[in-house]
Amino acid sequence: MTTETRTDEAYRDFVRSRAAPLHRTAYLLCGDWHLADDLVQEALAKAFRHWRKVRRADNPDAYVKRILVNEANRHWQRRAAPPTDIVAAEASAPDPATRLVERDELLHALLSLPVRQRATVVLRYLEGLSERETAAVLKCSEGTVKSQASRALAALRTVLNREELPL
Amino acid sequence: MTSQEQLLSTALHDIVAEQPFEPDLVAIERRGRRLRRRATIRFAGAGVAVTVAAVAIGTSVGPRGRPDVAEPPLLLLADKIATAPKVPGDATLIKSDEAEDSGKRSVGWELWGDDGTGYVSLDRDRLPTLVAGHNSVREPAFVQDVAAAEYAAKADLDRARERMAYDAFGRDTHPANPKYEVDDWIWTNSVNALKVGAGNPAVREGVMRLISTLPHVTVEPTVTNGKPTLTLTDNEPAVEAGIRSMPAFTQILVVTADTGVPVRFHGYIGKKDTGGGTNYEISRVTLADVAAGRF
Numbered sequence: 397m398t399t400e401t402r403t404d405e406a407y408r409d410f411v412r413s414r415a416a417p418l419h420r421t422a423y424l425l426c427g428d429w430h431l432a433d434d435l436v437q438e439a440l441a442k443a444f445r446h447w448r449k450v451r452r453a454d455n456p457d458a459y460v461k462r463i464l465v466n467e468a469n470r471h472w473q474r475r476a477a478p479p480t481d482i483v484a485a486e487a488s489a490p491d492p493a494t495r496l497v498e499r500d501e502l503l504h505a506l507l508s509l510p511v512r513q514r515a516t517v518v519l520r521y522l523e524g525l526s527e528r529e530t531a532a533v534l535k536c537s538e539g540t541v542k543s544q545a546s547r548a549l550a551a552l553r554t555v556l557n558r559e560e561l562p563l
Numbered sequence: 564m565t566s567q568e569q570l571l572s573t574a575l576h577d578i579v580a581e582q583p584f585e586p587d588l589v590a591i592e593r594r595g596r597r598l599r600r601r602a603t604i605r606f607a608g609a610g611v612a613v614t615v616a617a618v619a620i621g622t623s624v625g626p627r628g629r630p631d632v633a634e635p636p637l638l639l640l641a642d643k644i645a646t647a648p649k650v651p652g653d654a655t656l657i658k659s660d661e662a663e664d665s666g667k668r669s670v671g672w673e674l675w676g677d678d679g680t681g682y683v684s685l686d687r688d689r690l691p692t693l694v695a696g697h698n699s700v701r702e703p704a705f706v707q708d709v710a711a712a713e714y715a716a717k718a719d720l721d722r723a724r725e726r727m728a729y730d731a732f733g734r735d736t737h738p739a740n741p742k743y744e745v746d747d748w749i750w751t752n753s754v755n756a757l758k759v760g761a762g763n764p765a766v767r768e769g770v771m772r773l774i775s776t777l778p779h780v781t782v783e784p785t786v787t788n789g790k791p792t793l794t795l796t797d798n799e800p801a802v803e804a805g806i807r808s809m810p811a812f813t814q815i816l817v818v819t820a821d822t823g824v825p826v827r828f829h830g831y832i833g834k835k836d837t838g839g840g841t842n843y844e845i846s847r848v849t850l851a852d853v854a855a856g857r858f
Contacts, residue, residue: 400603407592408588411588411591412586415584415585415586416583416584419582419584420579420582423578423579423582424575424578424579429582433584436586437586437590437591437594438586438594440586440590440591440595441592441594441595442595443595444592444594444595444596445590445595445596446812447595447760448748448751448753449747449812449814449830459812467639498574499574499577499578502575502578503578506575517571517575518575519662520568521568521571521572521575522572522575522576522579524572532831549567549571551566552571553567556567556570556571556574
């Protein structure tokens, strides 16, 4: 096997292992599975362009997440507003109707947050990144991550309090 | 995590559960190659401006009418390495102390022979067994990178650039790789060569000559652990908008100012050095001594 082939394989391994989590993150950033497909494909294509550098980064995953968040931001800058026609039930048809409504409400509330708060919530509470890791991805200080998360939680509190019973 | 944060985390996982996604690797790689080609146009345009600025700032006319240009610091260092007395040995022993994402540091040991053999372990005491048992992790790319660096020390630098860029990884499928990309590969491969061949002065000399040809790498005199060092910085600026938007990416390589031996490497997102990366302690040894446990 040539070194070039190994490099390509390393990239493909990265894509195979990280595409699904990136896709879930993208969905919570944009609220649309099809758009999430596009955002992830674009982020991974950009990572491919820079792969020789990306693989040398401290944390290639964080680098690609940063690209993904940028892609989502760029999308909202063009659209000016998050979608109102979210189909949160797609992934979970067998669930009780009441729970679908609550998921839908939470997703609506999440997508109503300012872009940076939303990204903070997704990275911290879906991806499970630490405040330090989240700060690295969002290119801000840990203090900013703390304050963004705190504001987001305050904004989501009403929906979360309703979630508490069935979950 | 508070109970409310835990609740949010559970709810978010619940929302995205069981959604399948199969990335289209062919389409992704095709798109990635297109992005490379688009970027070529941007960098080609930027190159003109950089060249003009360099001529305006980098030269002045000396007393005898010749351009009076200070020798770049990396060429001065290369000359210094070339005339330094040789240290005996046939292998490079590297202790690397790396910061993990968690903030914890992990130490590893690598031994790279001038003959292309390599031995890697987290445990220093295992190296003699690996060497005596010829349990080498041969890495052809490193061998080629090291050979290209040695070539750069004694031969034509243009040809050495070609060798460092392409020998290990080959050319891309599209007809001509743009210069910025070739420069980028020379940087990446030179850093590899410098690490595995750091005990060999010809490798260090060649790497300094090669990196001196890279316009995007800046060199600053610094002090590390009380000793004079040079910090080489490779900056890729952020592109904030448009189809080519990318975060900034910075790589720094710190070498001793008088020998060019690497002290630290760090690649990170953004412009601010977060203090992580890998610290190196490098020494020249013989494979026979290591096999016998004398090192």
